Amino acid sequence: MPQREGSPFTGLATVALKEAADHMTSARIHLVMLLVLLTAVGAVYAAIGQITATVSEDQFLFLRLFTTAQEPLPSFVAFLGFLLPLVAIALGFDAINGEYNRRTMSRILSQPIYRDALLTGKFLGCLIVIAICLLVLWLLVIGLGILLVGLPPSAEEILRGLAFLLASFVYAGVWLAVAMVFSTIFRSPATSALATLTVWLLFTIFWPMLSPLIAGAIAPVDPFDPMTAVDRVEVERAIARISPNTLFGEMTLAILNPETRSLGLVFANQLSQAVIGAPLPASQSLMLIWPQLACMIAALLVLFTAAYVSFQRQEIRA
């Protein structure tokens, strides 16, 4: 294979910025973001209503903005866990095959831009859009909190909030990578959209039901051996953690509830003489979510590699 000269990333910035600009002005993203904004602001507003009605003292009032749910609305975190994949899918499901359909792929690649730069640029462009949306949403929540609760957030709360922002960003990135993979595999945007939505529904709705079933098949519980019950729980957790939703849920739990000490199975002897309810330092909470975060980043990279390999091997002149 002849090696060509020049950086493979020439034009990367151009592609990324153009992609981001296109998305920013597209009606699709406007609609999806409007949906996200409305639900998120509604959830936060309801949470603030509940917080201001509560008299008990709370060290982490601002974190409660994210996690407090008031019937019938779920909490802000729950909304994000549900809707962020949707935003990412809306951004990425026709990233590559859309170019084919518009017959613009050959035209782009006839420019001095490598395929590497095109795929990476499209991915980065979508990530920029997601980052901007999340940042705006985050600032909106914090601003609403300061305005309506009347308290400034503490440094620890800001730190945890930023960690939460990063976790949400990586979570959305994983779903974007999934959408990109399908958009390179399938030529039809409708097929890739359906495939991505299928995966999303599988992990969001069916995975919590499937994981106990699979775990029951892999590690049956022997009623005379209590350790098998422990094994069963461990296996079930491991299977559940394949889903990015589970990982995101665990991360938000550990970051936004500082009292969370462990995300796995805890034995009573590990809790002997422990001060229950004492908040963990932010560094320890970050240590707690680091495996989840690292796995998500790795998953993002692997999925992107899959999309990359698939795209690089494609015949594009058709």
Add this chain to the structure above:
Amino acid sequence: MIPAHAFFARKTLIKSLSATFVVGGLLLGTSSALAQTAPAPQPPGAAVEQELQGLWLTTPYPAFFAQPGEEVDIGLSLANKGLPPQRVEFAISGLPEGWQWEIEGDGKRVGAAIAASDQTIDLSLKLTPAEGAVGDTYQFTITGKSGNQTLELPIALTLAETQPAELTLKPELPALRGTVRSTFDYQVEIANDGQEDTVVNLLAEAAPGFQVTFKERYGSQELTSIPLAAGEKKNLSVTVKAPENAQAGQYPVMVRAAGGNAAAETQLVLDITGQAELALAGPGGRLSGDATAGEQRTFNFTVENRGTAPARAVKFSASPPSGWNVEFNPEEIAEIPAGESAEVAVNMTPSDQAIAGDYVVTVRANGDGASDNESFRVTVRTSTIWGVTGLGVIAAAVMVLGFAVTRYGRR
């Protein structure tokens, strides 16, 4: 019959003699006829059957001593026996110039009284002698006029020098033993043996730092002075509180009572025995620290003897959470003198399995008769090895991407 008559006459004579003795005694030598209104003459035979009849004015103490200037209360009784109701008007003759008197019956000032048949009326004569020469005896007579008869009651009053108040203090248990934390309660009896009422000031003299309080026994109010009537005794409770830092030894406390010209004092003794008192403190006075799961961490505890006696054989122990290892260096300190402190290194190794967060470890120091414990809060941090593993996972993913780029890149 005559012998019988004679016998009865004798009996009557005895009776009238005893009556004369009583009345005569009261009247100081005046004949019974004077004191007694003339009874109706009775045949000797009839007298045998009849009871004593007459009207008397009597007092139990016809000669007594009093202090000049002080009011005297003389009890009088007007007795009517077997006569119709008699009206008696009172007067006093022979009183020196300047003396004041009044007769009271039932709390009211009276001038006359009527004694019904077979009734005795109690009266009292309030007499205020003027200041006069001590030792003089004054004679005066209380007279009661009843119709044409006059009852006379001579009284002799001698002005006497009064005995001044005389105080005594008598502790029940003058020496008590205890530690600095004990309460030393002494029961002291204070008595006024004189004839004057007085108000007694209570004072105590003790070493600096010792607090002395006076209370009535079974009372709760603190006293500084106490009124004490002539001849009265009162029980006091003297409480001495030793200062926390008092060294072992004997401490005398002088208790004084002073009232008027009288004073009394007594000595109480506190025998304070020393006691060791241990105080544990964490590193730098803090009671919290950090440790990493599975790794040993050393905290330097300080144990101080705040007591008044040396603490001997001070051993250390801890109740850590399960799976933890806590060691002390040294494990035992032979002696910590009073006021000194010693250091002990506490090596804590949290369990490998410990999850991050706060744990409470109770650290104890036990000496002979003294101990202390502290709840030390350890914030366990988890090992960063897993963080490195996470980085490894990401690095592996990057390597896969790099491989894909080198394999399929630049097309």
